[in-house]
Amino acid sequence: MSPLDDLKTAIKSRLGELDCVIGWEQGYDQLHATPLFIRSEADLDRLVIGPLAVHNLATYLPGLRGKKVGIIVKGCDSRSVIQLLNENLITRDDLVVFGLCCSGVVSHRKIRAALPVDPGFVEAVDLSTDTLSITASGQTTILHMADIAADKCQICQYPNALIADVLVGSPQESKVLTTLACQEEFEAKSEAEKFAFWQETMSRCIRCYACRNACPMCVCRDFCISTSRDPLWLGQENTPGENMMFQLIHVSHLTGRCTECGECERACPVDIPLLLLRRYMNKQVQDVFEHRAGTALEQTPPLLTFKVEEEGIKERGW
Amino acid sequence: MRIGVFICHCGSNIAGTVDCPKVAAKALTYPDVVFSTDTMYACSEPGQDGIIAAVKEQQLDGVVVASCTPRMHEQTFRRAVERAGLNRYMFEMANIREHVSWIGKIMEDNTIKAQELVRMAVEKLRRNRPLIPKRFETVKRVLVIGGGVAGIQAALDCADGGQEVVLIEREQSIGGKMAKLDKTFPTVDCSSCVLGPKMVDIAQHPKITLYACAEVESVGGYVGNFHITIRRKATYVDWNVCNGCGLCLEKCPSHKHPDPFNENLCTAPSINIPFPQAIPKKAAINPQSCLKLTQGKCGICATVCPLKCIDYEQKDELVDVDVGAVIVATGYDLFDWHKYPQYGQGRYPDIITSMQYERLLSASGPTGGQIKRPSDGKEPKNIVFIQCVGSRDRSVDRPYCSGFCCMYTAKQAILTKDHLPDSQSFVFYMDIRSPGKLYDEFTRRAMEEYGAHYVRGRVSMIYPQDDKLLVRGADTLAGTQVEVQADLVVLAVGAEAAAGAAQLGEKLRVCPDQYGFFVESHPKLKPVETNTAGVYLAGACQGPKDIPASVSQGSAAAAKVLGLLSKKELESDPAVARVNQPRCVGCGKCIQTCPFGAIKEVADRFGNPKAEVIDTVCQGCGICTVTCPQGAIQLEHFTDNQILAEVQALCPPKIFANYE
Numbered sequence: 001m002s003p004l005d006d007l008k009t010a011i012k013s014r015l016g017e018l019d020c021v022i023g024w025e026q027g028y029d030q031l032h033a034t035p036l037f038i039r040s041e042a043d044l045d046r047l048v049i050g051p052l053a054v055h056n057l058a059t060y061l062p063g064l065r066g067k068k069v070g071i072i073v074k075g076c077d078s079r080s081v082i083q084l085l086n087e088n089l090i091t092r093d094d095l096v097v098f099g100l101c102c103s104g105v106v107s108h109r110k111i112r113a114a115l116p117v118d119p120g121f122v123e124a125v126d127l128s129t130d131t132l133s134i135t136a137s138g139q140t141t142i143l144h145m146a147d148i149a150a151d152k153c154q155i156c157q158y159p160n161a162l163i164a165d166v167l168v169g170s171p172q173e174s175k176v177l178t179t180l181a182c183q184e185e186f187e188a189k190s191e192a193e194k195f196a197f198w199q200e201t202m203s204r205c206i207r208c209y210a211c212r213n214a215c216p217m218c219v220c221r222d223f224c225i226s227t228s229r230d231p232l233w234l235g236q237e238n239t240p241g242e243n244m245m246f247q248l249i250h251v252s253h254l255t256g257r258c259t260e261c262g263e264c265e266r267a268c269p270v271d272i273p274l275l276l277l278r279r280y281m282n283k284q285v286q287d288v289f290e291h292r293a294g295t296a297l298e299q300t301p302p303l304l305t306f307k308v309e310e311e312g313i314k315e316r317g318w
Numbered sequence: 319m320r321i322g323v324f325i326c327h328c329g330s331n332i333a334g335t336v337d338c339p340k341v342a343a344k345a346l347t348y349p350d351v352v353f354s355t356d357t358m359y360a361c362s363e364p365g366q367d368g369i370i371a372a373v374k375e376q377q378l379d380g381v382v383v384a385s386c387t388p389r390m391h392e393q394t395f396r397r398a399v400e401r402a403g404l405n406r407y408m409f410e411m412a413n414i415r416e417h418v419s420w421i422g423k424i425m426e427d428n429t430i431k432a433q434e435l436v437r438m439a440v441e442k443l444r445r446n447r448p449l450i451p452k453r454f455e456t457v458k459r460v461l462v463i464g465g466g467v468a469g470i471q472a473a474l475d476c477a478d479g480g481q482e483v484v485l486i487e488r489e490q491s492i493g494g495k496m497a498k499l500d501k502t503f504p505t506v507d508c509s510s511c512v513l514g515p516k517m518v519d520i521a522q523h524p525k526i527t528l529y530a531c532a533e534v535e536s537v538g539g540y541v542g543n544f545h546i547t548i549r550r551k552a553t554y555v556d557w558n559v560c561n562g563c564g565l566c567l568e569k570c571p572s573h574k575h576p577d578p579f580n581e582n583l584c585t586a587p588s589i590n591i592p593f594p595q596a597i598p599k600k601a602a603i604n605p606q607s608c609l610k611l612t613q614g615k616c617g618i619c620a621t622v623c624p625l626k627c628i629d630y631e632q633k634d635e636l637v638d639v640d641v642g643a644v645i646v647a648t649g650y651d652l653f654d655w656h657k658y659p660q661y662g663q664g665r666y667p668d669i670i671t672s673m674q675y676e677r678l679l680s681a682s683g684p685t686g687g688q689i690k691r692p693s694d695g696k697e698p699k700n701i702v703f704i705q706c707v708g709s710r711d712r713s714v715d716r717p718y719c720s721g722f723c724c725m726y727t728a729k730q731a732i733l734t735k736d737h738l739p740d741s742q743s744f745v746f747y748m749d750i751r752s753p754g755k756l757y758d759e760f761t762r763r764a765m766e767e768y769g770a771h772y773v774r775g776r777v778s779m780i781y782p783q784d785d786k787l788l789v790r791g792a793d794t795l796a797g798t799q800v801e802v803q804a805d806l807v808v809l810a811v812g813a814e815a816a817a818g819a820a821q822l823g824e825k826l827r828v829c830p831d832q833y834g835f836f837v838e839s840h841p842k843l844k845p846v847e848t849n850t851a852g853v854y855l856a857g858a859c860q861g862p863k864d865i866p867a868s869v870s871q872g873s874a875a876a877a878k879v880l881g882l883l884s885k886k887e888l889e890s891d892p893a894v895a896r897v898n899q900p901r902c903v904g905c906g907k908c909i910q911t912c913p914f915g916a917i918k919e920v921a922d923r924f925g926n927p928k929a930e931v932i933d934t935v936c937q938g939c940g941i942c943t944v945t946c947p948q949g950a951i952q953l954e955h956f957t958d959n960q961i962l963a964e965v966q967a968l969c970p971p972k973i974f975a976n977y978e
Contacts, residue, residue: 088906220948223901230898231949231958235971253947306913306941308824 003169007072007098008044010166014070014096015041021070021098022060024053030125031111031134035060038070050127051145054105056080056261059216061090068094074102075172076152078161079259079294080216085163086299087257089219099161101169104145104153106132109271111148115141151180151275152262162295186276202240202247204270211274212250214267217257225249251277256285256301259294288312319444322353322378323436324369325414326360326385332419337429341384341414344433348440352376361391366398373402380404380446382439384412384432389840405448407892407955410439434968441967445960449892452933456542456888457642458482460879463534463822466494467865468857469647470516471872472879476645477525479880484639485520486532486548488818491596492517494649498579500679500687502865503729504760510595510682517597530598533818535636537825538915540935541852542642542888552632553602554611555589559627562591562599566619566628575607577684581674583692584684589619589628593682603628643852643879646836647872648822650813650858653708653716660779661707661809667693668787669780669807672703672726679733689737691806694785698741698805701734702789703727704777705747709812718833720812722864724751727810728761731770743770744802746777746791754866773800780807813862826853827914827937835861846875850937854878893955894936895943901950902928908942908951917942917951 001009011021020037025046027034033053038044049072057071058080073081078099084090111134112118119136126133133142159172189197209226212218226234226246233249235242250264260282264274285291289302289312302310323345327333338356345354353376359365360383369381381399385391388411396406412435422428458481462473465487473485491497497517499509520526531551538545570587577586579593586592588608589601601619609616610630620628652673656663668691670678681687691698705727709720724747731743745764750772752758764770775792782788789802815834823830827850829837836859839847846854854875857868882888895908895916904927909917916935922928929951931942940953949958 219905220903223903223948223950225947225949228901228949231952232962233949233958300910304907304910304945306911308820308830 003100004047004049006168007049007100007166008047010098010168011038011044011047011070012041014166015044017068018070018096019064019067021072021096022057023047023072024049024055024057029122031119031122032108049100051103051105051132051149052125052127054108054150054266056214056216056263058084058261059214059263061095061216062219063221065090066094068096070096070098072098072100073161073164074100074105075156075158075160075162076102076259076261078163079158080261081294082163082297083217083257083259083294083301084219085297086294087219087301087304097161097164097166099164099167101160101167101171102156103159103172104149104156106145106148107150108266110150111143114143114148150262150266151182152260155180158295163297180279182273183276183279186273187280198244199240201272202243205238205240205243205246205272206270207236207238207243207246208269210267210269211247211264211272214263215250215254216261216263217254217259218250247274247277251281254278255281255303256289256291257293257304258282319350319379320352320377321348321350321380321382321440321443322369322372322376323348323351323355323382323440324360324365324372324384325354325356325432325436326365326383327356327358328385328415328419329359332385332415335419335423335425335428336414336432337425338432340429341432341436345382345436345440348437350444351440353378360385361394366394366401369395369398370402373399373404378402378404380408380410380443382410382412382436382443384414384436384439386415387413387417405450407449408443408446410443410446412436412439438964438967441963442960445957445963446955449954451889451892453887453889454542454934455886456883457544457640458883459484459639459641460643460645460883461486461544461546461639461641462645462647464488464494464647464649464857464859465492465520465528465530466647466649466857466868467496467513467516468649468859468863468868468872468875469494469645470513470520471869472645472647472856472876473526474516474519474523475873475876476879477523479876481525481880481883483523483526484529484546484548484641485526486529486534488531488533489592490531490553490590490600490602491592491598492520492528492530493593493595493597495673496865497593497595498581498673498676498680500676500681500683501729501733503725504754504756506729506732514595517595521597528598529637530600531602532637534822534825537644537827539640540914540916540932541850541882543934544641544644544852546639546641546644548637548639550635550637552605552634553600554605554608554628554630554632555601555603556627556629556632557598557600559625560600561625562596562601563624564591564601565622565624566601567591569618569622571616571618572607572609575604580677580684581671583670583674583677603630642883643854644826645854645856645872645875645879646822646826646828646848646859647856647868647875648816648819648859650835650862651816653714653720653812653814655707655809655811657714658707660777661704661807662780666780666782666787666807667691668698668805669809671809671811672723672730673811675730675808679730679737687737689734689806696805697738699738700786700802700804700806701741701743702777702787702802702804702807703731703743703745703810704789704807705745705810706776707809707811708814710748716812716814716833718862719751720862721751722862723810723812724761725754725757725864727808728752728764728770730808731764732768735768735770743768744789744804745770745772746789747772747774748776749774754864775800780804813858816859819859826850828853828855835859846871846878852882890934891938892933893938893953894933895931895938895940895951895953897929897931898950898952899928899930901948902946903948903950904928907945907947911941911945913939913941 024033025036056077124135157174325338325342342354342356399409400406414432460476462485473483477483535547535549566589573587576582589603605611677683752761775794777791787804828848856872856875920930
């Protein structure tokens with residue numbers, strides 16, 4: 001049986017006790033998946049998994065608190081589930097996790113860039129292990145998976161779900177590479193170059209807050225500080241400064257919590273490389289606190305606890 | 319809002335380098351400021367009267383005073399505006415002395431900076447609102463932690479003042495370090511003779527409950543209403559029955575364990591009473607060495623005990639007490655001299671610490687008061703004392719002076735001559751520090767009447783030669799190298815923070831300084847208070863101290879507690895965190911980070927989890943406010959908007975005029 005069949009069998013056996021199971025189905029065309037809320041066995045037929053099922057479904061979980069929910073997670077998504085559990089934002093007893101062993105997902109941004117013209121509606125998609133062929137407007141293009149894999153998948157250290165009541169598929173190896181060229185290139189820039197870079201990039205931001213809404217760790221719901229008058233941290237002018245301030249608030253609220261699922265960057269309609277900031281912050285957290293969010297149950301993010309003295313911060317001996 | 323601004327000259331302290339009239343004139347241009355003036359001394363009686371008159375005449379709603387640090391006079395001015403009929407939180411202070419006039423010399427720049435600080439204070443005040451403190455009752459009971467001389471004094475003074483006292487001591491007997499000493503400087507009276515009666519008073523005082531072999535397990539609550547859980551460690555002896563007859567000590571077959579009371583110079587039985595004057599005089603079993611507890615065989619003490627009070631099954635017991643105030647008197651520990659390579663790091667048995675030497679001098683010590691060196695039991699002839707071992711030395715992270723070593727070394731040199739008239743003492747010292755009543759006379763007596771040979775310099779190495787130790791050092795006054803053939807070397811080890819002080823400090827929310835000693839609220843004006851209301855310090859836990867200073871501080875802390883508990887009700891500071899519950903998503907992050915346990919989870923009427931601040935526990939530190947991602951928890955009087963207003967006053971945002 002294929003992993004998909006295994007998964008369907010597993011879901012079928014648990015569906016009775018759950019309000020719904022969150023998975024993916026085909027979206028408006030064969031290239032795009034969309035989240036699927038499985039409530040009956042009939043819904044189960046529409047379930048898809050694989051490199052096109054890109055969404056981190058854990059984003060839905062805090063909003064479904066109080067309901068019995070099943071969720072299908074890739075390795076990266078499972079970190080978000082663990083982090084939400086560690087922060088008491090969801091309840092383990094109300095949750096059934098169907099874990100996948102993931103070999104990576106695509107980046108739609110990279111696909112768009114690789115195609116000669118924007119495909120609009122895709123007529124047919126053919127997936128093999130290494131290639132993806134896309135037929136649109138009667139024209140077929142074959143893309144190599146290595147070229148269109150999401151950035152996070154190229155350095156993935158957790159391909160298999162870290163938390164799972166049911167694990168399907170055969171476990172995958174973590175990647176050898178741990179840093180991305182684009183990250184190194186950005187961090188090598190001078191302060192002035194970085195400033196200019198963000199001035200330019202943030203002028204594209206339309207403050208749609210898609211990055212916030214897609215983020216599984218943004219749990220303030222209707223009370224986000226970005227739209228509050230009391231306290232008033234942020235003006236509503238759409239200027240690079242205010243837009244950057246919003247991102248800096250977002251990143252600092254994610255300190256030690258961000259699981260690098262990349263939903264913020266994926267959701268951004270104007271292609272702002274938001275993960276540059278998050279990866280940098282996560283590296284600092286890793287260096288100072290030896291903490292990587294969502295990799296183990298019962299771990300507390302370093303900024304969500306009080307310690308008189310931190311081992312990793314030298315406060316004495318000046 | 320109608321704001322009045324008062325710029326203080328502080329004589330020439332401020333006016334010397336700040337153009338005060340110019341600052342006052344500029345302040346009139348700030349929003350809501352309707353009155354502004356400069357004044358010679360704002361804190362003086364005419365100064366305060368001027369503020370009060372202005373509030374009344376100008377119908378002011380708030381007052382800004384630009385003068386010194388709020389630590390100095392914030393309370394003064396708050397009382398003044400209160401006398402004028404305003405809420406005391408409708409006042410802001412701009413520090414233009416410590417932050418401006420005292421640190422900058424250029425009048426023009428200082429004036430600009432003073433204007434900016436006043437502008438910030440005005441912007442903050444515009445967002446202030448009246449705050450009203452809550453009142454609550456206090457528990458009339460005191461917890462004293464540590465039964466050394468400071469704790470004993472504090473406990474007795476509190477009890478004599480009419481308060482109930484719970485005294486807890488980690489060791490088996492109270493008495494602390496002082497109980498181990500032979501004599502005390504500068505009077506050379508017997509330590510246990512002066513301490514003993516006080517220890518007996520503790521045992522007999524009807525208002526004092528003593529728990530020995532006990533430690534603080536947890537601390538909850540707040541000033542006036544602390545909830546303390548005490549862990550009474552298992553002694554394996556029923557102390558309600560034991561009468562301290564000592565029969566079990568004599569019969570115990572396992573007595574190979576080093577005796578900590580005698581600084582490990584001898585061994586002790588596994589069931590023991592540490593010293594004859596111990597309070598409480600009860601036996602306790604050492605579970606590490608007792609044959610019955612480690613190997614399951616023996617049981618002789620249970621057989622011989624005439625009162626049958628041995629209980630091998632005894633477990634730790636937790637006791638809860640509610641107290642209104644806490645006095646911390648946990649004392650100090652001695653520096654571990656093994657860190658120094660030049661003193662042999664323990665290879666030579668005849669290099670001992672000053673505390674070990676005290677035990678050799680003491681009539682109740684392992685040698686019955688005869689000075690015998692540990693290696694061969696011979697009486698030493700040449701004795702070398704080395705001062706500043708673990709004091710005033712940056713290389714071992716102990717740059718501070720322990721304060722009492724010069725004095726006890728002089729005392730030990732005097733006692734040595736008394737015990738062994740043929741002996742010769744040598745003291746290697748850096749400086750003699752003896753500021754105290756009769757102290758300098760005492761050290762001079764050691765040199766002049768008792769013939770102690772003082773050498774100003776450090777010892778570079780000690781190595782064995784035949785059955786002696788060759789001590790090599792510098793004499794910096796003579797500019798020569800010296801060598802002394804010593805029979806015994808005594809290291810005047812310094813004081814360091816007591817083991818476990820950091821953990822206790824965390825429970826009590828008392829900060830340790832960089833060396834682990836507890837930090838007082840103000841080094842000069844609040845020497846026994848801590849920054850946690852209701853917790854006071856006494857003795858060497860606050861910094862190295864000799865006996866007279868520890869006793870004084872014990873009494874001082876007791877006076878503070880008696881003053882606190884004499885009030886029927888206390889007022890809580892209203893500048894505490896407050897939750898805007900509609901904004902709160904109930905994630906509980908603030909509960910996790912609060913170091914004071916001041917936030918609890920409650921449910922709103924729909925059953926949603928929400929955070930709630932316990933006003934009286936909150937210390938207003940603001941950690942919760944930076945933790946809350948949606949800004950639902952705000953520190954009253956220091957809200958995000960108040961602070962952001964100050965920032966914006968300093969760095970006005972760029973206005974984008976072109977919206978196309």
